[in-house]
Amino acid sequence: MRRRDFLRCSASAVLASGVPSPGASASPNIVFIYADDLGWGDTGCYGAQRVRTPNIDRLAKGGLRFTDAHSSAATCTPSRYSLLTGEYAFRKQGARVLPGDAPALIEPGRVTMASMLKSRGYRTCAIGKWHLGLGSGNVDWNNEIRPGPLDIGFDECFILPATGDRVPCVYVENRRVANLDPRDPIKVDYKGPLDDAPTGKTHPELLKLHPSHGHDMTIVNGISRIGYMSGGRKALWNDETMADTLARRATSFIEHNAARPFFLYFATHDIHVPRVPNPRFAKSTEMGPRGNVIAELDWCVGKIVETLEKQRLLENTLLIFSSDNGAVVDDGYRDGAVEKLGSHRPNGPFRGGKYSNFEGGTRVPFVVHWPARVKPGVSSALVSQVDLLRSFARLTGAALPAGAGPDSENMLPALLGESKKGRQVLIEQAGVLSLRDGNWKYIPPGKGPKVQKNTNTELGNDSSGQLYDLAADPGETRNLAAGDPGRVERMAAMTERIRAAGR
Ligand code: NG6
Numbered sequence: 001m002r003r004r005d006f007l008r009c010s011a012s013a014v015l016a017s018g019v020p021s022p023g024a025s026a027s028p029n030i031v032f033i034y035a036d037d038l039g040w041g042d043t044g045c046y047g048a049q050r051v052r053t054p055n056i057d058r059l060a061k062g063g064l065r066f067t068d069a070h071s072s073a074a075t076c077t078p079s080r081y082s083l084l085t086g087e088y089a090f091r092k093q094g095a096r097v098l099p100g101d102a103p104a105l106i107e108p109g110r111v112t113m114a115s116m117l118k119s120r121g122y123r124t125c126a127i128g129k130w131h132l133g134l135g136s137g138n139v140d141w142n143n144e145i146r147p148g149p150l151d152i153g154f155d156e157c158f159i160l161p162a163t164g165d166r167v168p169c170v171y172v173e174n175r176r177v178a179n180l181d182p183r184d185p186i187k188v189d190y191k192g193p194l195d196d197a198p199t200g201k202t203h204p205e206l207l208k209l210h211p212s213h214g215h216d217m218t219i220v221n222g223i224s225r226i227g228y229m230s231g232g233r234k235a236l237w238n239d240e241t242m243a244d245t246l247a248r249r250a251t252s253f254i255e256h257n258a259a260r261p262f263f264l265y266f267a268t269h270d271i272h273v274p275r276v277p278n279p280r281f282a283k284s285t286e287m288g289p290r291g292n293v294i295a296e297l298d299w300c301v302g303k304i305v306e307t308l309e310k311q312r313l314l315e316n317t318l319l320i321f322s323s324d325n326g327a328v329v330d331d332g333y334r335d336g337a338v339e340k341l342g343s344h345r346p347n348g349p350f351r352g353g354k355y356s357n358f359e360g361g362t363r364v365p366f367v368v369h370w371p372a373r374v375k376p377g378v379s380s381a382l383v384s385q386v387d388l389l390r391s392f393a394r395l396t397g398a399a400l401p402a403g404a405g406p407d408s409e410n411m412l413p414a415l416l417g418e419s420k421k422g423r424q425v426l427i428e429q430a431g432v433l434s435l436r437d438g439n440w441k442y443i444p445p446g447k448g449p450k451v452q453k454n455t456n457t458e459l460g461n462d463s464s465g466q467l468y469d470l471a472a473d474p475g476e477t478r479n480l481a482a483g484d485p486g487r488v489e490r491m492a493a494m495t496e497r498i499r500a501a502g503r
């Protein structure tokens with residue numbers, strides 16, 4: 001169907017349902033901007049003062065800003081898995097932080113946000129961090145790489161296979177490593193060195209950015225990474241221009257598809273480690289690289305918005321800005337983040353952060369911007385990224401087959417600001433599965449340290465259960481479990497029911 005016809009059908013559907021703006025389409029473009037490791041408190045619209053984020057703030061001002069929105073987990077791979085499949089990642093074996101040579105986690109043929117929107121006529125594209133595995137084991141980086149994004153509903157992709165701090169440090173465009181010289185083949189190994197090339201461990205004097213923990217293996221661009229690689233020299237990325245490269249790819253996708261509905265999954269590398277902003281952001285903040293990559297991220301958001309505006313698409317684009325887990329300060333490189341943090345609170349008023357059972361693990365920034373349909377405001381509805389699959393299906397009129405998106409709930413009324421009501425219950429996955437029931441939060445007993453040694457994150461582990469009333473105590477400081485055993489028992493039982501039931 002051409003865009004004209006889409007607009008015609010959708011306009012009548014919209015009028016019939018009495019939605020405010022007759023310009024709102026039932027097939028709006030959908031742009032999901034997925035920042036990495038950006039905390040609840042890291043942007044101006046969520047209270048940050050030591051970094052300016054005018055572009056993100058502008059989205060928040062013209063859209064709906066959520067205060068209780070969640071990634072499905074406190075780390076990347078499980079959150080991304082849930083976002084795309086609508087299934088809690090704890091149900092999926094192996095859905096944990098993956099090495100760069102891991103096989104594809106989402107099996108081809110499975111309904112994903114991309115395949116669902118593609119079935120509704122959308123052109124679909126993934127740009128940026130993937131971290132959901134590629135190939136079917138022992139991937140040969142010098143050949144066609146499959147399965148990958150193109151086998152689960154994306155028409156095109158330009159991705160980092162895993163993370164910025166994991167090899168291979170190359171971009172994959174559709175099914176091939178971009179700019180690969182076949183005379184210099186790539187090898188990747190996570191078990192040991194492939195040759196006697198210097199590593200971060202053997203030759204720290206070669207590094208421009210030193211690890212604080214881990215990250216002492218193959219050196220690429222003066223930065224040692226996780227894992228070993230050799231060859232592929234022409235294809236290696238440059239950290240300083242990564243944000244520019246990804247933003248350019250994203251804006252070009254928008255420009256090329258302006259005449260039809262499209263879905264852009266734009267997963268930035270910012271603000272994950274290694275934090276290496278373009279030199280033009282070197283003085284953006286006084287917080288060093290961690291602050292400056294927030295400025296760089298904001299610039300990327302600005303580029304997307306500017307392109308949508310130029311194409312006259314902003315009005316009818318449903319743009320969501322969010323993050324894959326909470327913030328972390330020292331995540332493995334000595335980049336001055338801890339020393340220069342000052343009064344900045346990356347996770348806002350919430351305890352913990354990336355990796356943690358506390359709210360800081362999964363409570364993330366979340367802004368919905370769609371001028372034609374969404375009125376500006378603030379929402380305290382409890383929503384999760386796992387809900388986007390079913391909500392987008394409802395929006396675009398796609399029928400999800402039985403079994404697809406088993407944990408995804410239709411939150412469209414809350415997402416569009418038509419209802420204040422979000423989810424009643426939600427699983428937050430970190431070391432254990434915590435449960436939200438309205439404003440109550442239950443963290444079951446868990447093993448493991450209270451504070452993660454290297455990152456200095458409060459993990460929220462305790463040998464007995466914890467119960468918090470987030471309405472009165474958003475910072476999870478008063479454990480009410482001992483005084484309310486009935487509620488603890490009910491919430492523990494509900495967690496087990498959800499775990500066992502598949503929904
Ligand atoms: C950890 C890495 C950390 C980061 C994280 C994944 C070490 C010591 N730490 O294992 O730097 O890469 O994995 O982050 O290697 S995530 O955002 O992709 O989940």
Ligand code: CA
Binds near residue numbers: 036037076272
């Ligand atoms: Ca992350």
